[in-house]
Amino acid sequence: MYLKDVPRTDPNIDPATLLQLARDVLETEAEAIRQLAPRLGEPFVQACRLLLACRGRVVVLGMGKSGHVGGKIAATLASTGTPAFFVHPGEAGHGDLGMITPQDVVLALSNSGETSEILLILPMIRRLGVSLIAVTGDPASTLARESDVNLDASVEREACPLGLAPTASTTATLALGDALAVALLHTRGFSRDDFSRSHPGGKLGRRLLLHVADVMVKGERMPTVGHAASLAEALLEITRKGLGMTAVVDADGRAVGVFTDGDLRRVLEKVDNVRTVGIAEVMTQGGVRIGPDLLAAEAAQLMERRRINALLVEDSDGRLVGALNMHTLLDAGVI
Structure with a gap:
């Protein structure tokens, strides 16, 4: 018809x-x-x-x-x-x-x-x-x-x-x-970089132009606790900074591990008193790292692939410079 x-x-x-x-x-x-x-x-x-x-x-x-x-x-x-x-x-x-x-x-x-x-x-x-x-x-x-x-x-x-x-x-x-x-x-x-320069606006531009350094939490806003801190101190830092995680650093300020909300749920099944447990005992050793110069969209892909909600950001010298999670990327319009 x-x-x-x-x-x-x-x-x-x-x-x-x-x-x-x-x-x-x-x-x-x-x-x-x-x-x-x-x-x-x-x-x-x-x-x-x-x-x-x-x-x-x-x-x-x-x-x-x-x-x-x-x-x-x-x-x-x-x-x-x-x-x-x-x-x-x-x-x-x-x-x-x-x-x-x-x-x-x-x-x-x-x-x-x-x-x-x-x-x-x-x-x-x-x-x-x-x-x-x-x-x-x-x-x-x-x-x-x-x-x-x-x-x-x-x-x-x-x-x-x-x-x-x-x-x-x-x-x-x-x-x-x-x-x-x-x-x-x-x-x-x-190239993709050429394309991004022509499309700086909207979600497409954010996905193509924003780097990890542009969206990560850094400085005083970045949650960190020392290697000798207690689990209770780590929980206070997580609550204060609102990122759902904290980096655990050594005396030189280098990250040696990470502790997240997800880790807390698992730990609470095993310990009776969070004040008596050291963060070094329950943290995830190392943690997944990413460089600040990579695209923020790549950070999202890495978290999806590894099935994690947070990343530590390190520079080329291995120094901790920031952190981010899925909510950070969501707020920036990357995902």
Whole structure:
């Protein structure tokens, strides 16, 4: 069943019909993307070469729905190592054309290949000597013929039953833009560190940018007791510092062990008086350590892998510089 088979005036459309309509749309758009892969060839390689050789910015043009897709493609390129921005073709003809320089590459999107606002500014683009990559649904269109490289994003049909609303065609163009961005990312050797510098905000940025040193508890806030302390003294330190654990240090301030809330539950099953027990008798020898320069996300992975809730942080000389637990990472937005 397709949308054209459903009466538009039916107010009592059933759930099964709604789900089938939605599935038909998804299948239509998925098929449009599947048909792109076999058509990729030398034009795609040429487009990548032009973009890699670009000494300026990639200027993405598109009207209407293609414009919305173009904005996303520009954003994806910019965040994956290919500087790019979107220019509205209508505004370009009224001054914004000055945003394009001879060092740039223009990526123009038009399903018909006959978008008047884009065709109007083509002579000015050519006068600048700018390379032009077109993404069209008609390889015989004016824009396709006038471009240095045309990428064929044509689809057999739109998901819209009228064949009018851009649906499958915009999905195909968007996917083709992602393909360009990923191909360029890989070729440039764009790394996780590069990616993190483009995404400092939100949870993604915190996971990629925050190091253990940025989130660990240190200084006076770090729970520590001496090797000769009693279990009772260790419990007071754990309570005061609120980290659910304490490091146990020797006379030189180096960590020799750790004692956590979990250790306390096990100890209470075996001892009658916490005041008579030394912390050295019940602590976990050594404890799991991590360096301050590692990513905080790696600390989370280490705790999950070892099934523990706290870590001691040591520098390259083996000196205790901090501590953290799962709540520390949760508060920092790492997990």
